[in-house]
Amino acid sequence: MFWLMLLAVAPGAPAQQRLPPPPAAPTQPSASRDVAIGAVRSYRGDRTLINGFVRVPHELLDAVTIGAGGFAEFRLDVGVVDARGTVLATDRWTRRVPWTATRARGAASVEMVTFTVDSGAYEIRASVKDSASGRQSAATLPVQGFRARPPASDLLLAPEIRRATPGDTVAGPGELRKGDLLITAASDVALSPTQAALFYYCEVYRDSAGDVPWAVRVRGGEGKTIVTTPPAASAIPAGGGVITGSVDLAGLPPGSYQLELVIGAGADSLVRSARFRMAGFEVEQELAQQQQATVATGDVFSQMTEAKLDTLFAPLFYLAPLSELNVYRGLTLEGKRRFLREFWRQRDPTPGTPDNELQQSFYQRLGEANRRFREGGAAEIPGWRTDRGRIFILHGEPDEIMRRPVNGQSNPWEAWKYTQNRALKYVFYDQTRLGNFQLVYTDDRKEKGMPGWERLVGQDAVDEIARF
Template sequence: MRILKTAALLTAAAFLAGQAAALPSRSEGQVDFWVDGAAFAGPDGKTWQELYWSFSPNQLKARDSLGQRTAAFRTVITLADSAGKQRLGEDWRTTAPMPDSALAAQRSMVQLDQLAVSDLEPGRYRLSVGIYDLVSGSQGLVEAEVEVPSFSGRTPAVSQVELASDIAADSTTSRFRKGGLTVRPHPERVFGDATNNRLFYYAEAYKVEKAHSIRVAFSSFKDPTLRVVDTRVLSGQSGAVVQYGGMVLDEMENGYYRLWIQALDAGGGVLASSQANFKVERDILERLPQYRRIMEEQAVLEKEAGEYYSKIDLIANQAELAAYARLSQAGRREFLRQFWRKRDPSPDTPENEALREHVNRYRQADAEFREQARAGSETDRGKAYIKHGPPDEVEKRLLEAETKDVLVWKYNSGQVLMFWDRLGVGRFEMVYDKHNPQRSDPRFQRLLNQ
């Protein structure tokens, strides 16, 4: 982790307030909830303003109807400009099933929601968010001044930073989706036990060039030194870019922090910057033995698997690989620990059988499938062996009008793979994958029926 020095120590009040002092904001009244927001570039020079809020439904009074417990509440949101013109006005009622009181007390239930206004003029707005319990009559209210920034200038800019409890690749439609990502905001901005010891971030940079880079760093109230989490050089990219990722908080003490996302020029100078404050809060007494156990588990797994421990690109799914790519070094270590733990068929035994099998497949692939100067694990057959394991049946067949053998690998699962030494030089290319038509040459489908 690289360390950079900042100019001066901030006062506690200034640190907690940040650039946009209004958000996040906690409600007043009997219903306790949080409201947060983030602004991004919108169409035609306008600003896209998102608003997020969350609360625990356990606060609401449930009523019994025909043997079912339900809670009913009303949500009212308004946003008005400095002249009093209303730009957002929403009012709706929600009825939700509730578990019985004993189970509800055990669960940490959270109601999370989000709205966006896509075409705001930059300036100051008055925000009001109210949640009203329709059974008990209790209520909570947030009233705040929101400064909507402009991103329409000619120089590089960075959007406001959205802090989230999770970011994942997702093709489904939801109000939390941005592009191909689902970003679940965390309006309270308190991370630790409540977020599985993780923090995620999302931001956008505008009018950046190929020679520029994006830096992610954090500082604390106690120490204003910038600690670099990630630096990404924008080779081949320009205009508007997305920056997202995650942090594992294991090595961070309880306290207040600030996350920085900065656009840098080719020499490392700051062109634009945005920041978001957050708090790390964990039960230290419970965390210390757990932390030691995690560190010990990571060390054992890394020693057991050696160089193969982090080679997961052939067996992880696209969402896992995307998440892994955005993590810091410490985050990747924790990701890999959980990745292999999740795949362990016998988690109560000292050995992780899935990891052992992964290592054996890599070694076997290198031993059996080497092709000229290419390591066996880098060939098509080697990669297939690592991903699918040894075939249950191997056949050799001839394609019509060809003299070179086609290797057919069959698996009891129904998977069929074919490899062909097209040039006759001992280099076998994968030409058919039953479960992946995009990698399949249709000519080889006929061999299955011979």
């Protein structure tokens, strides 16, 4: 990562040169294959400090050399332009990317720029040239300098924020330092079911010290609030301070969302917001193929593409803790193959035979869960990510099922019972009447029900489930 300091840029600064307008590119790219620029503004003295992030997707790059030690390479040109089109500052640098990284689905480099400006309108321009093919891609982002001190900075979202410790005070590759916090840079924050923690950072400016109340909420694509955190308060010293934290969004369906930080209370409150994505796993087709094929003798991972390896890795959080899985994302293609071989080798119930029955049944159940338990609505949640799908994958077909459809004012529910190895009972309730069943009660200590579920289903249903 490169840290470019373009400080004290002002509208009246002498022009260094004029850049030709960049090739047409959307200000907010609609696809992950576009070069993208993100920026957040904060206040320093009487100027606006802008932290910019340029995302360069590796899909845009061709290999300079292939194989062991192979790499791709790109040149990045960055400029800051005022409202008159005058280039106030420019810089360029070259970045080399390992060839294996260019083959990973969704992989990208994030380059950082930092500059300060006076009040006024500006534009960040970024142009990327692939060294192997000569192809060029570009993006622009308009930014506005504050006219006066704002009550708060822009909201910065990140996949990780950590606090510096003695001996670990220098920002690493891809990290931005804010005070004693080290923030992982991202122009477009995308979470996943296995990496669902979203971190946020916002500066609050005020003349006097005091406790400032705040809360976080998450809105879906239609503006509906779907997550709200309990109210909190931060002690903000005179001059200003920071509100930072994280929210666990595990279980959020794939899609685009907005996190809002509500600062203050009542008429004095203000909102800072930023968008993020929850990525899903395109598993249905891959798992259907896996379901049709049995695990044959030999190395089933040796010829798989990285995209297919990632697909087979995605649901493994049902079987293993994140502490075991976190290493996977940073591995090379061959490293991912070794990880999956070892993962299933350790769980093979019959290591002396050519078949791994657990691996085979796991992916067969995943395919069946996708076929039977996909849930409706705008989210289109694949079956393996639903509550019923999860229980089916972990325990197989229930020994008994009790189903109750919509009946007047009563919503549908169903109860599953397992009686073989250990007696277990699960109750799923559909509050939407759209086929979206949520686990509300179970006697399985590894699963969580819903407090007060009896009020949802009604006493008659509770009695019926108890007799089941």
